[in-house]
Amino acid sequence: MEKRSCKRRPVLMNAEIYYHGNLLVSCHLKDISLCGAGLQTGPLTFFRNSEIKLRLIDFNSTVDSNFIKGIVVRNSANETGVVFTLTKPNMINSILKHTIEVSSQLSTVTRH
Numbered sequence: 001m002e003k004r005s006c007k008r009r010p011v012l013m014n015a016e017i018y019y020h021g022n023l024l025v026s027c028h029l030k031d032i033s034l035c036g037a038g039l040q041t042g043p044l045t046f047f048r049n050s051e052i053k054l055r056l057i058d059f060n061s062t063v064d065s066n067f068i069k070g071i072v073v074r075n076s077a078n079e080t081g082v083v084f085t086l087t088k089p090n091m092i093n094s095i096l097k098h099t100i101e102v103s104s105q106l107s108t109v110t111r112h
Contacts (some may be wrong), residue, residue, distance in 0.1 A: 006035035009096055015039065018053040018067070019046075027080075029056065034092050036070065036083040046072040046080055054082070056095070066091070 008031040015029045017039070028040040037054070046052065050072045057066075068091070070082035084092075 006033035008033040008036070008038065011095065013095075014057040016055040016057060017041070018055065019050070024052075026057075029054070030079065032092065032095055034084075034089060034096075036073070036081065037068075039080045039082060040078060041080045042078055044080075045075040048072055048074070051085070052082065056091075068092070 010031050011029055013029040014026065016026050017024045025041065025044055027042070027044075030038040030040050032038075039054075052070055052072060054068045054070060055066055056068070069085045071085055072080055073083050074081035
């Protein structure tokens with residue numbers, strides 16, 4: 001069983017994966033925490049410990065760049081797990097806050 005030091009929040013955002021500075025693939029961010037993320041990468045798999053950069057496309061940020069560096073820690077059917085190496089806590093906290101706001105708005109709408 002996988003042990004996580006940070007709680008992940010579900011999210012669905014478009015992202016791009018860069019490897020050695022080159023765009024490799026577009027994917028979906030499935031969940032995120034201050035420590036890492038789950039990516040829906042389709043059939044593409046990465047070597048464990050590969051260094052990648054994620055570019056969050058759907059997130060408007062006041063941070064200099066929407067890139068987050070990470071290391072691949074797992075691959076499974078259509079998913080890749082990444083641990084962030086140089087986190088940008090302000091950007092990630094904004095994403096987490098946005099996901100909480102969206103989920104609370106959705107639960108309010110479904111109750112009516």
